[in-house]
Amino acid sequence: MARPPTAVDPESSPLVEARGVSVSFGRRNVLEGVDLAVHAGEIVTLVGLNGAGKSTLVRVLLGIVRPSRGRVVRAPGLRIGYAPQHVDRDPVLPMTVRRFLTVGAPATRGRLDTLLAEVGAGAILDHPLSEISGGELHRVLLARALLREPGLLVLDEPLAGVDVTSQSELYRLIATIRDRYGCGVLLVSHDLHLVMAATDTVVCINRHVCCTGHPRAITRDPAFVSLFGRHVANTLAVYEHSHDHHHDALAEPVPIDSGTRTNPDTPANDVRAAVERGPGRAPDDGIARDASRATVAPGLTESSERPGPDARGARP
Amino acid sequence: MTEDFFLRALAGGVGVALAAGPIGCFVVWRRMAYFGATLAHAVLLGVALGFLLEIEPTLAILAICLLLAGGLALLERQRLVPLDTLLGVLAHGVFAAGLIVIAFMEQVRVDLMGYLFGDVLSVSAADLRFIFAIAAGSVAALAWQWRNLLSVTVNEDLAAVEGVPVQRVRMLLVILLAVVIATGMKIVGMLLVLALVIIPPAAARRFAATPEQMVVAAAGVGAAAVVAGLFGSLEWDVPAGPAIVMAASAIFAAGLLVPTRSSSRRRE
Numbered sequence: 001m002a003r004p005p006t007a008v009d010p011e012s013s014p015l016v017e018a019r020g021v022s023v024s025f026g027r028r029n030v031l032e033g034v035d036l037a038v039h040a041g042e043i044v045t046l047v048g049l050n051g052a053g054k055s056t057l058v059r060v061l062l063g064i065v066r067p068s069r070g071r072v073v074r075a076p077g078l079r080i081g082y083a084p085q086h087v088d089r090d091p092v093l094p095m096t097v098r099r100f101l102t103v104g105a106p107a108t109r110g111r112l113d114t115l116l117a118e119v120g121a122g123a124i125l126d127h128p129l130s131e132i133s134g135g136e137l138h139r140v141l142l143a144r145a146l147l148r149e150p151g152l153l154v155l156d157e158p159l160a161g162v163d164v165t166s167q168s169e170l171y172r173l174i175a176t177i178r179d180r181y182g183c184g185v186l187l188v189s190h191d192l193h194l195v196m197a198a199t200d201t202v203v204c205i206n207r208h209v210c211c212t213g214h215p216r217a218i219t220r221d222p223a224f225v226s227l228f229g230r231h232v233a234n235t236l237a238v239y240e241h242s243h244d245h246h247h248d249a250l251a252e253p254v255p256i257d258s259g260t261r262t263n264p265d266t267p268a269n270d271v272r273a274a275v276e277r278g279p280g281r282a283p284d285d286g287i288a289r290d291a292s293r294a295t296v297a298p299g300l301t302e303s304s305e306r307p308g309p310d311a312r313g314a315r316p
Numbered sequence: 317m318t319e320d321f322f323l324r325a326l327a328g329g330v331g332v333a334l335a336a337g338p339i340g341c342f343v344v345w346r347r348m349a350y351f352g353a354t355l356a357h358a359v360l361l362g363v364a365l366g367f368l369l370e371i372e373p374t375l376a377i378l379a380i381c382l383l384l385a386g387g388l389a390l391l392e393r394q395r396l397v398p399l400d401t402l403l404g405v406l407a408h409g410v411f412a413a414g415l416i417v418i419a420f421m422e423q424v425r426v427d428l429m430g431y432l433f434g435d436v437l438s439v440s441a442a443d444l445r446f447i448f449a450i451a452a453g454s455v456a457a458l459a460w461q462w463r464n465l466l467s468v469t470v471n472e473d474l475a476a477v478e479g480v481p482v483q484r485v486r487m488l489l490v491i492l493l494a495v496v497i498a499t500g501m502k503i504v505g506m507l508l509v510l511a512l513v514i515i516p517p518a519a520a521r522r523f524a525a526t527p528e529q530m531v532v533a534a535a536g537v538g539a540a541a542v543v544a545g546l547f548g549s550l551e552w553d554v555p556a557g558p559a560i561v562m563a564a565s566a567i568f569a570a571g572l573l574v575p576t577r578s579s580s581r582r583r584e
Contacts, residue, residue, distance in 0.1 A: 082477040094521065
């Protein structure tokens with residue numbers, strides 16, 4: 001259980017921290033006693049089932065929703081760059097991508113061109129916002145967040161509606177941005193596999209914090225297993241340990257279709273996972289990622305019907 | 317044909333159009349049309365309370381509109397009834413209440429038709445000063461808060477994170493909308509006043525590539541509709557308020573034949 005290399009100093013004071021945050025809408029408790037901190041240079045990912053309170057927690061940290069109990073502490077002078085999950089882009093509002101980017105703060109055309117190139121969005125500055133694709137919109141939202149030169153980048157489901165190839169690209173991009181700007185990153189995602197691949201700390205919430213830790217450790221946490229189901233946890237664990245344990249998996253007699261192995265470095269057990277999920281799922285890069293995408297969805301459906309009582313018991 | 321009352325009607329109508337078009341853009345962008353209709357239905361209750369409390373009717377209308385907006389914000393917290401239904405309940409509730417209060421006021425004769433359908437040809441010099449003060453004030457308020465208003469319109473969460481006082485900006489829009497309705501009511505009446513708020517921006521969208529162009533075009537379309545409607549009313553001897561609204565609708569319909577600027581610049 002070696003810690004992945006990270007530039008984070010856990011002793012430094014966090015950029016933003018939630019302390020015992022509870023939120024209730026009417027009689028419904030959405031969050032209960034949540035603790036969470038994001039440090040500079042750290043990528044923290046919030047995972048959890050639908051309705052677990054992920055987005056509410058983000059809105060509390062952003063200062064949009066006031067917690068009913070507990071408090072949120074932000075580093076003095078912290079600038080937050082935020083990319084929401086969804087932006088309404090009704091064509092009745094005539095607005096180009098350029099205008100959308102600069103509505104919060106002015107910027108030169110050269111700066112915007114550079115920024116769009118950096119997030120891989122291409123020359124779409126003069127396109128109407130309502131006509132760009134979903135993937136382009138995610139990049140534009142990321143660009144708008146970066147335009148503020150943020151100390152903390154908050155991205156709510158930055159991968160929703162983005163195809164698989166672009167997803168891994170976008171994840172690499174987020175890591176690159178963290179390295180280049182040294183900002184903290186708070187991600188919300190339900191794509192567990194990609195989360196595991198590119199995160200320093202995973203925080204799994206189901207109204208309260210079920211478990212928190214480094215991606216490798218967390219897939220073995222009983223609370224995580226009970227929330228997402230053993231199937232999902234195992235698939236993720238297979239991926240995490242593929243480099244030191246792949247011969248274990250090879251012991252199982254599973255036919256491997258070498259035609260799906262576009263990446264020669266891909267460990268065989270990842271291919272096994274991919275094949276197990278059924279044919280026609282051949283990914284075009286990093287087979288393991290696609291394998292997980294195939295398994296996560298049914299796992300989530302299954303476990304959402306019986307939100308495990310153990311999860312609560314395992315609360316730290 | 318250039319009688320004083322007609323010139324005053326022209327000036328008053330154009331003044332209201334200049335205020336209504338720009339606010340109307342935000343009503344259209346933010347999908348507040350039904351909210352505006354609800355505010356317009358409160359006009360009668362405002363007028364009645366104005367008479368009862370002996371205060372200026374326009375002020376009473378404003379007060380009722382703001383109460384309504386506040387009440388709506390509270391009612392929105394219940395989740396059983398959707399927002400458009402809630403607005404329907406409020407609109408008809410306050411309209412009926414207005415009719416009943418007016419029926420009780422036996423000592424005052426209220427020109428009900430005037431409030432329902434407007435009486436643009438009776439606009440006085442004092443009305444004109446009031447209308448232009450309102451128009452100047454609301455356009456100035458929009459210009460002053462333009463960036464914040466646009467930011468909140470694009471996305472409220474993003475605006476909040478970027479430091480825009482979202483609640484205050486929303487409140488400003490509600491106040492401006494109430495002011496425009498209370499003023500425009502004199503020209504086309506409470507049943508048609510929302511037409512001056514919504515139809516010009518809807519027509520202007522075709523001719524605009526930026527939010528600023530749309531606001532200017534909406535004011536222009538509204539003013540053109542007032543002029544065309546009043547001359548049409550004079551020419552064919554039809555009621556002035558409905559003639560103005562028909563003219564605005566005709567401009568909207570004609571605009572549908574023009575290709576939009578945004579789709580003429582197809583990508584790739």
